[in-house]
Amino acid sequence: MMDRTDRHERYFLRLISSRALFYTEMVTSDAVLYGNPERVYAFDPAEHPIALQLGGSDLVALAEAAARGAEMGYDEINLNIGCPSKRVSVARFGACLMADPVLVASCTRAMSDAVDIPVTVKTRIGIDDHESYEDLSHFVRIVAEGGCRTFIIHARKAILSGISPKENRTIPPLKYEFVYRLKNDFPELEIVLNGGVLSLEAAAQHLEHVDGVMIGRAAYRDPYLLADVDRRFYCDSSLPRSRHQVIDALKPYIAQRLEKGIHLSCITRHIMGLFHGQPNGRAWRRHLGENACRPGADFAVIDAAMAELII
Ligand SMILES: Cc1cc2nc3c(=O)[nH]c(=O)nc-3n(C[C@H](O)[C@H](O)[C@H](O)COP(=O)(O)O)c2cc1C
Known part of the structure; x- marks a missing residue:
């Protein structure tokens, strides 16, 4: 798409x-x-x-x-x-x-x-x-x-x-x-x-x-x-990653891309739906939407968005 x-x-x-x-x-x-x-x-x-x-x-x-x-x-x-x-x-x-x-x-x-x-x-x-x-x-x-x-x-x-x-x-x-x-x-x-x-x-x-x-x-x-x-x-019996594990697994990729000069929001705009329908999923989305586009945004934005998920 x-x-x-x-x-x-x-x-x-x-x-x-x-x-x-x-x-x-x-x-x-x-x-x-x-x-x-x-x-x-x-x-x-x-x-x-x-x-x-x-x-x-x-x-x-x-x-x-x-x-x-x-x-x-x-x-x-x-x-x-x-x-x-x-x-x-x-x-x-x-x-x-x-x-x-x-x-x-x-x-x-x-x-x-x-x-x-x-x-x-x-x-x-x-x-x-x-x-x-x-x-x-x-x-x-x-x-x-x-x-x-x-x-x-x-x-x-x-x-x-x-x-x-x-x-x-x-x-x-x-x-x-x-x-x-x-x-x-x-x-x-x-x-x-x-x-x-x-x-x-x-x-x-x-x-x-x-x-x-x-x-x-x-x-x-x-x-x-x-x-x-x-x-x-x-028919693959391996357990899927949890949503949190997905974010952990994405970290090295994000670090690598930031190093290459890619802006954080180019990646986070795709992950905003990860907690769709979950408690505080909207707060996660909002935090990423408001903060990932700021100059110099880095993984701290994602950590802070994760903190929004804690009820
Ligand atoms: C924003 C957007 C961009 C799309 N771009 C493409 C595209 O590049 N190539 C394509 O084959 N279909 C494209 N589509 C159509 C989708 O692949 C799909 O055929 C259509 O959305 C119907 O499937 P869905 O109801 O599962 O979304 C796009 C759809 C959307 C919403």
């Missing part, structure tokens, strides 16, 4: 679940090719397993960017066909490409030819008037013929003009039945459902119909939601 799942957020979440697959924010192929790698797509080895999500529609640029991602050590390259932003549509990538499955198939083919890791697609169930199940299954069939085996489907269509990207995540209704039906019609494909999944209970129910579930906003709002993922979905 743009401006959310950056490397600090992913490092933090990895301390909560060691198995869940994480995705980067969407990065354009040009940003990968011409940007500063350290800023654009570098990650910490602790973040594995991790997928690099690319945006673009230029075959050569996408193939080259995918190759750079694979060289960097990513476990998967994902192509974004779900972003409804006008800016993105003008640049001819994101959700507007659902109207051109042949181009998407060529993109994923070019990317797959450039790497030895899986190339996957994240898409919507439709765009504008192309919103029937037949439109969706046509898209998936053509792209699968291009070699893509895994589709992550945000179960609402995108409306490409007239509403904002934010409204595009709430206004079009969720149609989970389309995603279930896809799995039924394409049993050989890996179908991952996304959109409006708020709990692991809900994820478990969807998993009776599909191969995987992607959780976005709920995990950002309440990251400790992921604490039971390893045990529940990966």
